[in-house]
Amino acid sequence: MYKEPLKVGIIGTGRISDLHIIEYINNPSTDIIAVCDSNIKRANQKIIDWNLSNINVFEDYKDMLKMDEIDLVEILVPHHLHLNVALEAILRKKAISLQKPMCLNTTEASMLISEANNANVSLKIFENFIFYPPVIKAKKLIDDGEIGRPLSIRIKSNPGFSSTAWDVPQDASDWRQRTVETGGGPLVFDDGHHKFALAWYFMGQAEEIHAWISHTKASENFLFDAPAIISFKFSENRIGNLEIVYSPNLEIMTKHYAQDDRVEITGTDGVLWINHGHGSLGTTPSLVLYKNGTYINYNNVPSGWENSFINSTKHYIDCLLTGKTPMLTGEQGKEILQMSLAAEISSNEGRSIKITDDRLS
Ligand SMILES: NC(=O)c1ccc[n+]([C@@H]2O[C@H](COP(=O)([O-])OP(=O)(O)OC[C@H]3O[C@@H](n4cnc5c(N)ncnc54)[C@H](O)[C@@H]3O)[C@@H](O)[C@H]2O)c1
Structure with a gap:
């Protein structure tokens, strides 16, 4: 102690x-x-x-x-x-x-x-990300049965541009382009950890993963591993995906990185949307619940990313x-690492990868 x-x-x-x-x-x-x-x-x-x-x-x-x-x-x-x-x-x-x-x-x-x-x-x-207030609130609503049994999760990472984003030092960008130092791409492996963590948090560890990861030049010396789409098969016939798209002319509201993150969780009885992450698109509510024909907007959940x-x-x-x-x-961190490594292997081999693959043990 x-x-x-x-x-x-x-x-x-x-x-x-x-x-x-x-x-x-x-x-x-x-x-x-x-x-x-x-x-x-x-x-x-x-x-x-x-x-x-x-x-x-x-x-x-x-x-x-x-x-x-x-x-x-x-x-x-x-x-x-x-x-x-x-x-x-x-x-x-x-x-x-x-x-x-x-x-x-x-x-x-x-x-x-x-x-x-x-x-x-x-x-x-x-x-x-799993400590981000709209995510914590969404988990509580799910645990309280508000959308019934979660059936699927859809996660979107969408970098763009922002006039209010913080400055990123050149050396912080440089090492992210060197695979021996990062272990994978800046969006799927590095930032992607947060999105794999969200999938893991809401749905459990995926049993099987398929990924298609392409590349886009964001500047002379910076390559994004996007567009990318990663599909998850979870236990008990549940599914999900992570889609990553770079929109160079999309303005993001943020004090931090110029990236918007959006999550949609569909259950047997309702749907939840988490609309903010690193940044946001305008002043949408950070969390929305749809059930019984009605939308409930959660406007008072703190959505500044620093809160996470x-x-x-x-x-x-x-x-x-x-x-x-x-x-x-450590064990939970390894489960999430296994999911992101499975995505990298899947994209390289052009086939889906089971989480039990020997290379992930
Ligand atoms: N949770 C998040 O949302 C989030 C966001 C950004 C970065 N990160 C993580 O945080 C870590 C750092 O990322 P960053 O963006 O701050 O990178 P950065 O490049 O800005 O900072 C890394 C710092 O480490 C220093 N450094 C390098 N080698 C060192 C050594 N041997 N001993 C001591 N210092 C050394 C560098 O000089 C630099 O100041 C990474 O693991 C990254 O994945 C997490």
Whole structure:
């Protein structure tokens, strides 16, 4: 059991770190005591931007992890570094919040899970979309029986452009074009983790997956793995799909990435639409329920994307302080990784892939 306040170290102070630190700064049960980035200038600038004082700044994560005082590390580095940074944190007995996707492949994921278990170290795979308030509300409505038995899920990822989006540093885009560092494409494998997680959260792990993934040049040096369509077969004769389309001239309302996400869940008795994600198309309600011939608009569910990070972080702090099991566990993170890897294999081989395929074990 941990003592309050939990002492937190952040590894990787790139683009997404701005949303991770919000809850740690605001929560009286946590103190950020160290940050690390191989780009030390960036780490120093962030502690000024975040208005933090008395912070230890490191260039090498191994040095930071030697600090006995640190209880919990937030790992926010490119994907090919996830395993090694997490293994070092396990060696130093730190609780770990590891950004998605947990690893590049399931061999790495299995190793990480067993090392964490053997060392009795808490491991949370950080997935925020399942902590997004409209998603939490939709799950509650489903659990309350509002749409009957869910039969299908339809997920849409739709990047466009936005004059209000945040700036993404060039190096954050560059590594996303190098497969050895990402493990897959920027939309299906990287951002796609969130969409596979939504499918998993509402319907369970898919039993079989088929994918067709094409490519579109978004700029001189950036290739999107879109258009793409991924079909899911779930247990008990239920289905779903994820469709990814890049609309260069579609204006997205957002403070973050220029992308709209839309989800439709059809049940035996009704339909649910989650209309916002990274951003939104205008001022549609974030959640809509149709049943018994009537639409119910949920206008008061907070739909700022940052809330998904705040809730996911709050959840892990609570788990560490009360001994509860976090979501995602390593095993759950691996189930989602298996779904996204199955999609990549399916597209390469032009046939559907069962989740029990040996290459996903
Ligand atoms: N949950 C989400 O919605 C979401 C969104 C964006 C990114 N992410 C994830 O967050 C992670 C980081 O993504 P990002 O967009 O912030 O990338 P980024 O490139 O902006 O930031 C990564 C940072 O890691 C630093 N770094 C690289 N190697 C390092 C090392 N050996 N030691 C210490 N620091 C090192 C880089 O200098 C950089 O500042 C990735 O795992 C990504 O998938 C998640």
